[in-house]
Amino acid sequence: KAGVTQTPRYLIKTRGQQVTLSCSPISGHRSVSWYQQTPGQGLQFLFEYFSETQRNKGNFPGRFSGRQFSNSRSEMNVSTLELGDSALYLCASRDTEESPLHFGNGTRLTVT
């Protein structure tokens, strides 16, 4: 099976712009979650989707949003980008609640 695929791999944006990141989970996995990883804050949970519904949400401002499609693919959107949004954004999927998370290689976003 192919792993979790995230696109694009790298992205450079300027402050005030918006960005959309894409994630394709492992085939058959219906749960997709998103994480932000920075050197200072470590790994932080953004949100989780299951069957097109947001199931959990972390402590991030409303500028961060996401959605999941019927084929389980997910997108994450960040509007009005700030310098502090520069980070590695990771997507993870799993097939059941008891299964471990499987991560993609992330999208490295740089905001200038």
Added chain:
Amino acid sequence: DAKTTQPPSMDCAEGRAANLPCNHSTISGNEYVYWYRQIHSQGPQYIIHGLKNNETNEMASLIITEDRKSSTLILPHATLRDTAVYYCIHRRAAGNMLTFGGGTRLMVKP
């Protein structure tokens, strides 16, 4: 996820066993111990998890103490490709949110 304590760095000779310790003294009865690793510029990779019994898979072995307050990840024959940051966490199985601590930076040397 509650806090775990790991040494910040360790070295291991190639071909030798790497033993990575983790203290998780606040673990609850229904929480599992999970190990992930992250190689630079890649996403975290799941390694192994366990509740109270020792576990082994094709990547590693997990030894959990009887009181469950600590565990050790064992890579039986470390290779250069095992150089990574290793994270230990404990959480309920049916839960999504993960919080990684600082982890252990394992350097495998030839």
